[in-house]
Amino acid sequence: MRDEADRYAPARRLNEVRAMLNSATGVTVYDIADRFEVSVRTAIRYLRALEVAGDSLYADTVDRKRVWRLEPSARHETITLTAAQMVALFLSGRVFDFLAGTGFKEDLDDVFKRVRATLARKDFLAVRNIERKIFDVNEAPHIYSGRLEDVNDITTALLRDHRLRVRHDSVEKGKKRFVVDPYTLLVYKKGLYLVAYSHHHKARRTFALDGFRSVQWIRDDRFEYPSDYDPATVAGGAFGLIAGPPTHVRIFFEQSVARFVRRRQWHPSQQIKTVPGGIELQMDVAGTTEVPSWVLGFGGKATVLEPATLRGEIATELRTALARYEN
Numbered sequence: 001m002r003d004e005a006d007r008y009a010p011a012r013r014l015n016e017v018r019a020m021l022n023s024a025t026g027v028t029v030y031d032i033a034d035r036f037e038v039s040v041r042t043a044i045r046y047l048r049a050l051e052v053a054g055d056s057l058y059a060d061t062v063d064r065k066r067v068w069r070l071e072p073s074a075r076h077e078t079i080t081l082t083a084a085q086m087v088a089l090f091l092s093g094r095v096f097d098f099l100a101g102t103g104f105k106e107d108l109d110d111v112f113k114r115v116r117a118t119l120a121r122k123d124f125l126a127v128r129n130i131e132r133k134i135f136d137v138n139e140a141p142h143i144y145s146g147r148l149e150d151v152n153d154i155t156t157a158l159l160r161d162h163r164l165r166v167r168h169d170s171v172e173k174g175k176k177r178f179v180v181d182p183y184t185l186l187v188y189k190k191g192l193y194l195v196a197y198s199h200h201h202k203a204r205r206t207f208a209l210d211g212f213r214s215v216q217w218i219r220d221d222r223f224e225y226p227s228d229y230d231p232a233t234v235a236g237g238a239f240g241l242i243a244g245p246p247t248h249v250r251i252f253f254e255q256s257v258a259r260f261v262r263r264r265q266w267h268p269s270q271q272i273k274t275v276p277g278g279i280e281l282q283m284d285v286a287g288t289t290e291v292p293s294w295v296l297g298f299g300g301k302a303t304v305l306e307p308a309t310l311r312g313e314i315a316t317e318l319r320t321a322l323a324r325y326e327n
Contacts, residue, residue: 012110017046018055018070019114026060026069086116090130098141098190102151102209142191142210150209153217154194158182163221164196167213171200174213180205181223184231188241195234197223206234206241237286239267239294244287250305254278257301266294280305292317 013036020027020035032043047068051057056071093108100106144151157164163181167174178200186193192209236243253261258279262272267283285291288310295302295314304311 012113014046014049014053016113016116018050021050021055021057021068021070023069026062026067028065028067030065087130087134089115091134094134094136097136099144099192101144101147102192103148104151139190144192144210147209150212150215151192153215154182154185154209157217158185161222161225163218163223165216165218166207168207169211169213170205170207174211176200177214179218180207183225183229184234186231186234193241195231235286237269237284238290239283239285239288240290242287242289244289247285247288247307247310249281249283249285249288249291249307249310251281251295252278252303252305253281253298254301257298 016036017032020032029040029043029047032038032046033040036043047057057068058071059066059068061067090112093105093112096105096108153164156162163179165177165179167177171178178198180194180196180198182194182196183204184195186195186206194207194209196205196207197203198205235241237246238244239249252275255278261279261281266281267285269285270281270283272279272281288307291304291310292314295304296317304314
């Protein structure tokens with residue numbers, strides 16, 4: 001992926017220069033040199049390269065400076081942002097750093113570079129080191145190297161309401177091909193999931209992206225996107241993505257983690273009250289499959305009070321872990 005990025009770097013640089021020239025105010029060769037931290041001679045080479053490529057440029061003298069612009073007939077409508085709006089755009093992009101290798105992050109970075117090229121000098125200087133001033137630390141993101149073509153096929157099919165032919169680890173260990181109607185590309189815990197109607201299961205299913213063995217966009221095989229489908233119902237009240245029977249859950253948290261628990265929305269039905277020594281969280285969930293790992297993440301600072309089955313499941317897990325450490 002890195003080699004491919006390096007291969008197209010010169011073209012991307014010229015696109016950024018073109019975006020600068022596309023602004024109404026235009027730019028000087030010194031502006032270009034300053035933006036890209038190159039010499040004035042290199043900035044002039046960028047302009048000449050664009051002219052050779054067929055871009056119509058012209059220069060005016062403004063305040064004794066030679067300002068370059070694209071000819072009006074060659075200009076395209078652009079979106080200009082303030083420095084504050086640029087920070088907001090960059091922050092939203094950093095949230096999706098875990099998507100590296102899928103094409104999404106790379107496209108977001110390209111959009112950011114193009115928009116940054118349109119900033120006025122004072123605004124550009126304000127966001128020059130933004131990559132270091134705003135940083136996102138992702139906890140154990142999924143590894144999506146080599147998934148670019150799969151993501152391209154999935155997003156194309158999604159946008160066109162076309163079917164996909166896939167192989168997935170959840171069906172005969174990835175050996176069987178089957179057809180799905182893609183509904184939603186879902187982001188959950190730094191991972192991508194495809195919500196789709198599976199013609200193999202005859203029902204809607206949620207598939208982890210990294211479980212696909214193959215993905216093929218079936219061109220022109222269109223399906224009718226269901227008008228009554230709502231992605232908000234995918235979890236169906238579950239604690240996470242894995243649904244199950246309705247269950248009332250009560251958990252005690254010690255005072256040392258109470259503030260952390262209070263400041264988050266763990267489930268739409270949650271209710272939190274203060275009790276001696278800490279807080280008690282209650283919620284009505286559709287399935288508890290993902291609750292144990294969450295509770296165990298708090299170590300000895302969280303205790304399941306009910307249901308008894310969940311309490312017993314966690315107790316068994318703790319006894320097994322303790323036995324392994326004692327041997």
